[in-house]
Amino acid sequence: MPSDTSTLLMTRVTFGRALRRLRSEVHHLTLVEVATSLGCDDSLISRIENGKRACSQEHFAALMDLYEVPSPERDELARLHAAARDRRQPWWSPYSDVISAQYERFIGFEAAASVVHEYQVGILPGLLQTEAYMQAVTGVGFASLGPDQIETLVEVRGLRQRHRLLETETPLDCRYVISQAALDFQVGGKRAHQEQLRYLLEISTHASVDLRVIPYEKGEEAAQIGAFMILQFADEDVPDVAFGESVAGSLTIDGPRNLRRLHRLFRGLTESAYSREESRDVIARTLSKEE
Structure with a gap:
Protein backbone atom coordinates (compact mmCIF):
# COMPACT_ATOMS: atom_id res chain seq x y z
CA MET A 1 0.00 0.00 0.00
CA PRO A 2 1.20 3.56 -0.60
CA SER A 3 2.41 5.72 2.23
CA ASP A 4 0.44 8.65 3.58
CA THR A 5 2.63 11.02 1.56
CA SER A 6 1.86 9.33 -1.77
CA THR A 7 -0.15 11.32 -4.27
CA LEU A 8 -3.10 10.01 -6.24
CA LEU A 9 -0.88 9.82 -9.32
CA MET A 10 1.69 7.61 -7.62
CA THR A 11 -1.04 5.36 -6.23
CA ARG A 12 -2.35 4.91 -9.76
CA VAL A 13 1.17 4.27 -11.06
CA THR A 14 1.76 1.61 -8.41
CA PHE A 15 -1.61 0.00 -9.10
CA GLY A 16 -1.00 0.09 -12.85
CA ARG A 17 2.42 -1.54 -12.51
CA ALA A 18 0.87 -4.35 -10.47
CA LEU A 19 -1.67 -4.94 -13.24
CA ARG A 20 1.03 -4.82 -15.92
CA ARG A 21 3.07 -7.41 -14.00
CA LEU A 22 0.07 -9.74 -13.80
CA ARG A 23 -0.66 -9.33 -17.50
CA SER A 24 2.83 -9.45 -18.95
CA GLU A 25 5.02 -11.36 -16.52
CA VAL A 26 2.57 -13.79 -14.91
CA HIS A 27 0.13 -14.57 -17.73
CA HIS A 28 2.12 -13.38 -20.77
CA LEU A 29 -0.86 -11.63 -22.33
CA THR A 30 -0.79 -8.71 -24.75
CA LEU A 31 -2.77 -5.51 -24.29
CA VAL A 32 -4.95 -6.50 -27.25
CA GLU A 33 -5.74 -9.90 -25.73
CA VAL A 34 -6.77 -8.37 -22.42
CA ALA A 35 -8.80 -5.63 -24.10
CA THR A 36 -10.60 -8.21 -26.25
CA SER A 37 -11.47 -10.24 -23.17
CA LEU A 38 -12.87 -7.15 -21.42
CA GLY A 39 -14.59 -5.81 -24.53
CA CYS A 40 -12.76 -2.49 -24.48
CA ASP A 41 -10.01 -0.68 -26.38
CA ASP A 42 -6.41 -1.68 -25.73
CA SER A 43 -5.52 2.01 -25.24
CA LEU A 44 -7.74 2.01 -22.14
CA ILE A 45 -5.80 -0.88 -20.61
CA SER A 46 -2.53 0.85 -21.50
CA ARG A 47 -3.61 4.10 -19.82
CA ILE A 48 -4.69 2.24 -16.67
CA GLU A 49 -1.36 0.40 -16.52
CA ASN A 50 0.53 3.69 -16.98
CA GLY A 51 -1.41 5.41 -14.19
CA LYS A 52 -3.00 7.88 -16.59
CA ARG A 53 -6.58 6.75 -15.96
CA ALA A 54 -8.53 5.28 -13.06
CA CYS A 55 -9.78 1.73 -13.37
CA SER A 56 -13.54 1.25 -13.05
CA GLN A 57 -14.93 -1.24 -10.55
CA GLU A 58 -16.30 -3.33 -13.43
CA HIS A 59 -12.93 -3.53 -15.19
CA PHE A 60 -11.13 -4.23 -11.92
CA ALA A 61 -13.36 -7.23 -11.17
CA ALA A 62 -12.95 -8.53 -14.73
CA LEU A 63 -9.15 -8.18 -14.56
CA MET A 64 -8.96 -10.02 -11.24
CA ASP A 65 -10.95 -12.89 -12.72
CA LEU A 66 -8.96 -12.91 -15.96
CA TYR A 67 -5.65 -12.98 -14.07
CA GLU A 68 -6.99 -15.53 -11.55
CA VAL A 69 -5.67 -13.46 -8.65
CA PRO A 70 -5.87 -15.36 -5.32
CA SER A 71 -7.76 -13.84 -2.38
CA PRO A 72 -4.87 -12.34 -0.32
CA GLU A 73 -3.36 -10.55 -3.33
CA ARG A 74 -6.81 -9.60 -4.63
CA ASP A 75 -7.67 -7.97 -1.29
CA GLU A 76 -4.44 -5.96 -1.36
CA LEU A 77 -5.05 -4.86 -4.94
CA ALA A 78 -8.64 -3.95 -4.03
CA ARG A 79 -7.37 -1.59 -1.33
CA LEU A 80 -4.88 -0.08 -3.79
CA HIS A 81 -7.62 0.21 -6.41
CA ALA A 82 -9.87 2.06 -3.95
CA ALA A 83 -7.04 4.46 -3.08
CA ALA A 84 -6.38 5.05 -6.79
CA ARG A 85 -10.00 6.15 -7.20
CA ASP A 86 -9.79 8.67 -4.36
CA ARG A 87 -11.72 11.78 -5.32
CA ARG A 88 -9.71 14.18 -3.17
CA GLN A 89 -8.02 16.80 -5.30
CA PRO A 90 -4.30 17.75 -5.02
CA TRP A 91 -3.25 21.34 -4.35
CA TRP A 92 -2.65 22.04 -8.04
CA SER A 93 -6.13 21.01 -9.23
CA PRO A 94 -7.49 24.62 -9.17
CA TYR A 95 -4.90 25.49 -11.82
CA SER A 96 -5.87 22.74 -14.29
CA ASP A 97 -7.27 25.32 -16.71
CA VAL A 98 -3.77 26.74 -17.20
CA ILE A 99 -1.28 23.93 -16.65
Whole structure:
Protein backbone atom coordinates (compact mmCIF):
# COMPACT_ATOMS: atom_id res chain seq x y z
CA MET A 1 0.00 0.00 0.00
CA PRO A 2 1.20 3.56 -0.60
CA SER A 3 2.41 5.72 2.23
CA ASP A 4 0.44 8.65 3.58
CA THR A 5 2.63 11.02 1.56
CA SER A 6 1.86 9.33 -1.77
CA THR A 7 -0.15 11.32 -4.27
CA LEU A 8 -3.10 10.01 -6.24
CA LEU A 9 -0.88 9.82 -9.32
CA MET A 10 1.69 7.61 -7.62
CA THR A 11 -1.04 5.36 -6.23
CA ARG A 12 -2.35 4.91 -9.76
CA VAL A 13 1.17 4.27 -11.06
CA THR A 14 1.76 1.61 -8.41
CA PHE A 15 -1.61 0.00 -9.10
CA GLY A 16 -1.00 0.09 -12.85
CA ARG A 17 2.42 -1.54 -12.51
CA ALA A 18 0.87 -4.35 -10.47
CA LEU A 19 -1.67 -4.94 -13.24
CA ARG A 20 1.03 -4.82 -15.92
CA ARG A 21 3.07 -7.41 -14.00
CA LEU A 22 0.07 -9.74 -13.80
CA ARG A 23 -0.66 -9.33 -17.50
CA SER A 24 2.83 -9.45 -18.95
CA GLU A 25 5.02 -11.36 -16.52
CA VAL A 26 2.57 -13.79 -14.91
CA HIS A 27 0.13 -14.57 -17.73
CA HIS A 28 2.12 -13.38 -20.77
CA LEU A 29 -0.86 -11.63 -22.33
CA THR A 30 -0.79 -8.71 -24.75
CA LEU A 31 -2.77 -5.51 -24.29
CA VAL A 32 -4.95 -6.50 -27.25
CA GLU A 33 -5.74 -9.90 -25.73
CA VAL A 34 -6.77 -8.37 -22.42
CA ALA A 35 -8.80 -5.63 -24.10
CA THR A 36 -10.60 -8.21 -26.25
CA SER A 37 -11.47 -10.24 -23.17
CA LEU A 38 -12.87 -7.15 -21.42
CA GLY A 39 -14.59 -5.81 -24.53
CA CYS A 40 -12.76 -2.49 -24.48
CA ASP A 41 -10.01 -0.68 -26.38
CA ASP A 42 -6.41 -1.68 -25.73
CA SER A 43 -5.52 2.01 -25.24
CA LEU A 44 -7.74 2.01 -22.14
CA ILE A 45 -5.80 -0.88 -20.61
CA SER A 46 -2.53 0.85 -21.50
CA ARG A 47 -3.61 4.10 -19.82
CA ILE A 48 -4.69 2.24 -16.67
CA GLU A 49 -1.36 0.40 -16.52
CA ASN A 50 0.53 3.69 -16.98
CA GLY A 51 -1.41 5.41 -14.19
CA LYS A 52 -3.00 7.88 -16.59
CA ARG A 53 -6.58 6.75 -15.96
CA ALA A 54 -8.53 5.28 -13.06
CA CYS A 55 -9.78 1.73 -13.37
CA SER A 56 -13.54 1.25 -13.05
CA GLN A 57 -14.93 -1.24 -10.55
CA GLU A 58 -16.30 -3.33 -13.43
CA HIS A 59 -12.93 -3.53 -15.19
CA PHE A 60 -11.13 -4.23 -11.92
CA ALA A 61 -13.36 -7.23 -11.17
CA ALA A 62 -12.95 -8.53 -14.73
CA LEU A 63 -9.15 -8.18 -14.56
CA MET A 64 -8.96 -10.02 -11.24
CA ASP A 65 -10.95 -12.89 -12.72
CA LEU A 66 -8.96 -12.91 -15.96
CA TYR A 67 -5.65 -12.98 -14.07
CA GLU A 68 -6.99 -15.53 -11.55
CA VAL A 69 -5.67 -13.46 -8.65
CA PRO A 70 -5.87 -15.36 -5.32
CA SER A 71 -7.76 -13.84 -2.38
CA PRO A 72 -4.87 -12.34 -0.32
CA GLU A 73 -3.36 -10.55 -3.33
CA ARG A 74 -6.81 -9.60 -4.63
CA ASP A 75 -7.67 -7.97 -1.29
CA GLU A 76 -4.44 -5.96 -1.36
CA LEU A 77 -5.05 -4.86 -4.94
CA ALA A 78 -8.64 -3.95 -4.03
CA ARG A 79 -7.37 -1.59 -1.33
CA LEU A 80 -4.88 -0.08 -3.79
CA HIS A 81 -7.62 0.21 -6.41
CA ALA A 82 -9.87 2.06 -3.95
CA ALA A 83 -7.04 4.46 -3.08
CA ALA A 84 -6.38 5.05 -6.79
CA ARG A 85 -10.00 6.15 -7.20
CA ASP A 86 -9.79 8.67 -4.36
CA ARG A 87 -11.72 11.78 -5.32
CA ARG A 88 -9.71 14.18 -3.17
CA GLN A 89 -8.02 16.80 -5.30
CA PRO A 90 -4.30 17.75 -5.02
CA TRP A 91 -3.25 21.34 -4.35
CA TRP A 92 -2.65 22.04 -8.04
CA SER A 93 -6.13 21.01 -9.23
CA PRO A 94 -7.49 24.62 -9.17
CA TYR A 95 -4.90 25.49 -11.82
CA SER A 96 -5.87 22.74 -14.29
CA ASP A 97 -7.27 25.32 -16.71
CA VAL A 98 -3.77 26.74 -17.20
CA ILE A 99 -1.28 23.93 -16.65
CA SER A 100 -0.97 21.26 -19.33
CA ALA A 101 -1.68 17.58 -18.73
CA GLN A 102 2.06 16.89 -19.05
CA TYR A 103 2.93 19.56 -16.49
CA GLU A 104 0.22 18.31 -14.14
CA ARG A 105 1.64 14.81 -14.39
CA PHE A 106 5.13 16.14 -13.67
CA ILE A 107 3.91 17.99 -10.57
CA GLY A 108 2.30 14.79 -9.36
CA PHE A 109 5.58 12.90 -9.68
CA GLU A 110 7.50 15.73 -8.01
CA ALA A 111 4.99 15.84 -5.15
CA ALA A 112 5.60 12.15 -4.40
CA ALA A 113 9.38 12.04 -5.01
CA SER A 114 11.98 11.87 -2.28
CA VAL A 115 15.07 12.82 -4.34
CA VAL A 116 15.63 14.90 -7.46
CA HIS A 117 18.79 14.94 -9.60
CA GLU A 118 18.67 17.90 -11.98
CA TYR A 119 21.09 19.36 -14.50
CA GLN A 120 20.56 22.77 -16.09
CA VAL A 121 22.69 24.47 -18.73
CA GLY A 122 21.39 28.02 -19.11
CA ILE A 123 18.76 28.57 -16.42
CA LEU A 124 18.44 27.75 -12.75
CA PRO A 125 16.34 24.89 -11.33
CA GLY A 126 12.72 25.90 -10.83
CA LEU A 127 12.68 25.29 -7.08
CA LEU A 128 15.58 27.75 -6.63
CA GLN A 129 14.17 30.66 -8.63
CA THR A 130 13.05 34.00 -7.22
CA GLU A 131 9.68 35.40 -8.29
CA ALA A 132 11.29 37.95 -10.63
CA TYR A 133 13.36 35.21 -12.26
CA MET A 134 10.24 33.05 -12.64
CA GLN A 135 8.37 35.93 -14.23
CA ALA A 136 11.13 36.49 -16.79
CA VAL A 137 11.65 32.87 -17.87
CA THR A 138 7.91 32.09 -17.90
CA GLY A 139 7.19 35.18 -19.98
CA VAL A 140 9.64 33.96 -22.63
CA GLY A 141 8.83 30.26 -22.42
CA PHE A 142 5.08 30.85 -22.68
CA ALA A 143 5.03 33.99 -24.79
CA SER A 144 1.76 32.95 -26.45
CA LEU A 145 -0.10 33.12 -23.13
CA GLY A 146 -1.73 36.20 -21.68
CA PRO A 147 -0.39 38.08 -18.63
CA ASP A 148 -2.93 36.46 -16.28
CA GLN A 149 -2.00 32.97 -17.43
CA ILE A 150 1.71 33.69 -17.04
CA GLU A 151 1.05 35.04 -13.56
CA THR A 152 -0.80 31.83 -12.71
CA LEU A 153 2.09 29.67 -13.90
CA VAL A 154 4.46 31.73 -11.74
CA GLU A 155 2.12 31.17 -8.79
CA VAL A 156 2.15 27.42 -9.43
CA ARG A 157 5.95 27.36 -9.45
CA GLY A 158 6.01 29.30 -6.20
CA LEU A 159 3.62 26.78 -4.65
CA ARG A 160 5.85 23.96 -5.82
CA GLN A 161 8.72 25.59 -3.92
CA ARG A 162 6.65 25.89 -0.76
CA HIS A 163 5.23 22.36 -0.88
CA ARG A 164 8.45 20.59 -1.80
CA LEU A 165 11.22 22.63 -0.21
CA LEU A 166 10.45 25.64 1.94
CA GLU A 167 7.36 24.81 4.01
CA THR A 168 7.35 21.07 4.53
CA GLU A 169 8.56 18.65 7.19
CA THR A 170 9.74 16.27 4.45
CA PRO A 171 11.56 18.44 1.89
CA LEU A 172 12.67 17.03 -1.42
CA ASP A 173 16.35 16.02 -1.39
CA CYS A 174 17.53 18.36 -4.16
CA ARG A 175 20.78 17.51 -5.93
CA TYR A 176 21.51 20.12 -8.57
CA VAL A 177 24.30 20.63 -11.08
CA ILE A 178 24.33 23.79 -13.21
CA SER A 179 26.77 25.30 -15.66
CA GLN A 180 28.61 28.48 -14.64
CA ALA A 181 26.89 30.20 -17.55
CA ALA A 182 23.55 29.86 -15.74
CA LEU A 183 24.97 32.16 -13.05
CA ASP A 184 26.14 34.80 -15.53
CA PHE A 185 23.00 35.12 -17.62
CA GLN A 186 21.06 38.22 -16.58
CA VAL A 187 17.49 36.96 -16.40
CA GLY A 188 14.98 39.71 -15.75
CA GLY A 189 17.55 42.50 -15.71
CA LYS A 190 20.46 43.50 -13.49
CA ARG A 191 18.49 44.00 -10.26
CA ALA A 192 16.63 40.69 -10.65
CA HIS A 193 19.96 39.01 -11.40
CA GLN A 194 21.52 40.32 -8.21
CA GLU A 195 18.48 39.30 -6.19
CA GLN A 196 18.62 35.80 -7.65
CA LEU A 197 22.30 35.36 -6.86
CA ARG A 198 21.74 36.49 -3.27
CA TYR A 199 18.89 34.01 -2.96
CA LEU A 200 21.09 31.22 -4.36
CA LEU A 201 23.66 31.92 -1.65
CA GLU A 202 20.90 31.70 0.95
CA ILE A 203 19.02 28.65 -0.34
CA SER A 204 22.23 26.70 -1.05
CA THR A 205 22.74 26.46 2.73
CA HIS A 206 19.42 24.61 3.06
CA ALA A 207 20.00 21.10 4.37
CA SER A 208 18.09 19.60 1.45
CA VAL A 209 19.86 21.54 -1.31
CA ASP A 210 23.12 20.33 -2.83
CA LEU A 211 23.99 22.87 -5.55
CA ARG A 212 27.12 22.43 -7.64
CA VAL A 213 28.53 24.50 -10.48
CA ILE A 214 30.49 23.21 -13.48
CA PRO A 215 33.21 25.78 -14.24
CA TYR A 216 33.80 27.25 -17.68
CA GLU A 217 37.08 25.32 -17.75
CA LYS A 218 35.02 22.11 -17.97
CA GLY A 219 32.86 23.42 -20.80
CA GLU A 220 33.18 20.24 -22.83
CA GLU A 221 31.50 18.39 -19.98
CA ALA A 222 28.58 20.80 -19.64
CA ALA A 223 27.81 22.17 -23.09
CA GLN A 224 27.01 18.96 -24.95
CA ILE A 225 24.28 17.69 -22.62
CA GLY A 226 20.75 19.06 -22.53
CA ALA A 227 18.86 19.77 -19.33
CA PHE A 228 17.29 16.80 -17.58
CA MET A 229 15.83 15.76 -14.24
CA ILE A 230 15.55 12.38 -12.51
CA LEU A 231 12.99 11.81 -9.76
CA GLN A 232 13.41 8.99 -7.27
CA PHE A 233 10.85 7.71 -4.77
CA ALA A 234 11.06 6.35 -1.25
CA ASP A 235 8.94 3.35 -2.24
CA GLU A 236 11.37 0.93 -3.86
CA ASP A 237 8.54 -0.59 -5.90
CA VAL A 238 8.08 2.70 -7.73
CA PRO A 239 10.69 3.13 -10.50
CA ASP A 240 12.56 6.35 -11.21
CA VAL A 241 11.16 8.71 -13.80
CA ALA A 242 13.08 11.35 -15.75
CA PHE A 243 12.22 14.43 -17.76
CA GLY A 244 14.31 15.88 -20.55
CA GLU A 245 14.00 19.25 -22.28
CA SER A 246 13.63 19.58 -26.05
CA VAL A 247 12.35 22.16 -28.52
CA ALA A 248 9.06 20.26 -28.49
CA GLY A 249 8.74 20.51 -24.72
CA SER A 250 9.38 18.17 -21.82
CA LEU A 251 9.91 14.49 -22.56
CA THR A 252 9.10 11.76 -20.05
CA ILE A 253 11.78 9.07 -19.80
CA ASP A 254 11.08 5.87 -17.88
CA GLY A 255 12.89 3.11 -19.75
CA PRO A 256 15.45 1.31 -17.52
CA ARG A 257 18.25 1.65 -20.07
CA ASN A 258 17.75 5.40 -20.54
CA LEU A 259 17.45 5.92 -16.79
CA ARG A 260 20.75 4.12 -16.20
CA ARG A 261 22.37 6.36 -18.82
CA LEU A 262 21.00 9.53 -17.19
CA HIS A 263 22.19 8.46 -13.74
CA ARG A 264 25.64 7.82 -15.23
CA LEU A 265 25.60 11.23 -16.91
CA PHE A 266 24.61 12.95 -13.70
CA ARG A 267 27.41 11.26 -11.77
CA GLY A 268 29.89 12.44 -14.40
CA LEU A 269 28.54 16.00 -14.28
CA THR A 270 28.77 16.02 -10.48
CA GLU A 271 32.38 14.85 -10.64
CA SER A 272 33.19 17.67 -13.09
CA ALA A 273 31.59 20.31 -10.88
CA TYR A 274 32.96 22.28 -7.96
CA SER A 275 32.16 21.08 -4.46
CA ARG A 276 29.23 22.65 -2.60
CA GLU A 277 31.53 25.09 -0.82
CA GLU A 278 33.50 25.97 -3.97
CA SER A 279 30.22 26.46 -5.84
CA ARG A 280 29.04 28.93 -3.21
CA ASP A 281 32.31 30.82 -3.66
CA VAL A 282 31.67 31.03 -7.42
CA ILE A 283 28.16 32.38 -6.78
CA ALA A 284 29.54 34.95 -4.35
CA ARG A 285 32.22 36.09 -6.83
CA THR A 286 29.62 36.38 -9.59
CA LEU A 287 27.45 38.50 -7.32
CA SER A 288 30.36 40.77 -6.33
CA LYS A 289 31.02 41.51 -10.01
CA GLU A 290 27.39 42.54 -10.46
CA GLU A 291 27.24 44.91 -7.48
